[in-house]
Amino acid sequence: MLALPAALPAQSALTGVVREDSTNQPIAGVELVIGALDRRTTTDSVGAFRFDGLATGIHFILVRKIGYRPVQLRAILAMDDTLDAVVTLRPATVELAPLEVTVSAIPPGMEAWEARRRSGAGYFIEPKTLRQSEHRQLADIFRSVRGVSLRYGRGNRIILINNRDRCPMQIYLDGLKIYEPRAGPGRATEPPDINQFTVAHLEAIEIYRGPAETPPEFSGTGGACGTVVLWSRRR
Numbered sequence: 001m002l003a004l005p006a007a008l009p010a011q012s013a014l015t016g017v018v019r020e021d022s023t024n025q026p027i028a029g030v031e032l033v034i035g036a037l038d039r040r041t042t043t044d045s046v047g048a049f050r051f052d053g054l055a056t057g058i059h060f061i062l063v064r065k066i067g068y069r070p071v072q073l074r075a076i077l078a079m080d081d082t083l084d085a086v087v088t089l090r091p092a093t094v095e096l097a098p099l100e101v102t103v104s105a106i107p108p109g110m111e112a113w114e115a116r117r118r119s120g121a122g123y124f125i126e127p128k129t130l131r132q133s134e135h136r137q138l139a140d141i142f143r144s145v146r147g148v149s150l151r152y153g154r155g156n157r158i159i160l161i162n163n164r165d166r167c168p169m170q171i172y173l174d175g176l177k178i179y180e181p182r183a184g185p186g187r188a189t190e191p192p193d194i195n196q197f198t199v200a201h202l203e204a205i206e207i208y209r210g211p212a213e214t215p216p217e218f219s220g221t222g223g224a225c226g227t228v229v230l231w232s233r234r235r
Contacts, residue, residue, distance in 0.1 A: 012077040014051040016085035018043050018063060027089060032067040032073075033232075035194030056081070060113050060178060062232065063087050066162065072176045111202055121213045123147075125205040134200040141196065147209035148226070150194075157193035160228060162209060167225040172218060173197075180222030185206065203233045 018030045026047025033040040034051065036059070041210045043049045051061075057078050064070040068089040073194045077083055110127075123145055133141055139150055139158045146167070153159045168191040171179040178190055206229035208214040218227050 001075070012056055012080060012172065013082040014054060014059070014061070014075050014077065014085065015082060016049060016087060017229045018049065018087045018089060019047060020068075021088040021090040024088075027068070030063060030068075030089065033062045034059055034061065034216050035062065035066075035198055035200075035201055036193070038198060038201075058192075060173075060196070062173065064174075064232075065089065068092055069151060070159045070174050070176065072173055072178050074178070108233065111203060115207065116206065116215055119215075121208070121215065122150040123207040123209070125207070128200055128202070130202055136199060137195045138197050139195050139200075140200055141205075142200065145207055146163065148207060153193075154190060155193075157191070158195055160194055162225040163223050164210065169228050170222040170225040172227065172229040174230070175217075181225055199231055201233050203231045205230055 018027045018032075019025060021144065022119050024216055026043070028042040028043055028045050028047060030047070030049070031040060032042070033053075034054075037054075039051065041049050042084060054077055056077050059075045059077065061073040061075060062070060063073055063225050069092050071087060071089060073087055075083055075085065090103065111123060113124075118124075125141065125145075130141075142148055142150060142160060146218055147163050149161050150158050150168075151161050160171075163171055168179075168181045170177065170181060171192065182190075206218075206227075208218065208223075208227040208229075210226055211219060211223050214223050218229060
């Protein structure tokens with residue numbers, strides 16, 4: 001008998017370049033993070049990047065650099081495929097306030113999050129709680145949140161649903177909408193697996209269980225079943 005080697009899982013690659021939106025010039029030192037795989041890379045001197053050995057399917061890549069607005073890239077990889085992407089970043093406009101020296105427990109960039117927490121609407125998971133729960137999966141943290149349930153979707157992915165209407169909740173990451181129920185053209189129709197987001201890489205979480213709780217900046221189409229806002233770790 002002849003023993004044949006076992007077939008290896010099909011793997012693909014994602015390559016591309018990051019450019020500035022207004023000048024089309026390449027940007028070096030941009031960080032790209034695939035949170036679900038705990039993989040990251042940075043662009044080289046000509047703005048190029050590459051991820052090898054990726055499984056086929058949908059991958060969400062966070063693209064960020066100080067001074068630019070972050071972008072969430074959604075890549076669909078076919079079997080043994082190499083996908084080439086061009087990502088554009090828009091400079092972030094920052095209005096400088098008068099210089100003040102204060103001591104605060106609020107992580108940098110989370111002032112708006114703190115203001116919404118103080119308003120009393122929604123449910124907030126603070127940085128301290130997440131730092132104490134880094135050994136857990138994100139789904140385990142959501143099990144203790146009232147008004148939210150977990151459900152298995154296709155491919156054994158764990159998705160968040162609203163208890164009242166039993167429908168998937170829309171999801172934001174760093175202020176960008178990455179999933180919207182009843183999606184239109186060009187958007188994912190299947191909710192992402194909530195465990196693709198690693199607790200150790202999150203700074204804070206906002207949960208709004210219906211449109212009545214949801215603040216204006218996260219309302220709109222897709223928010224009828226509630227909204228979850230994830231914030232990447234700042235330090």
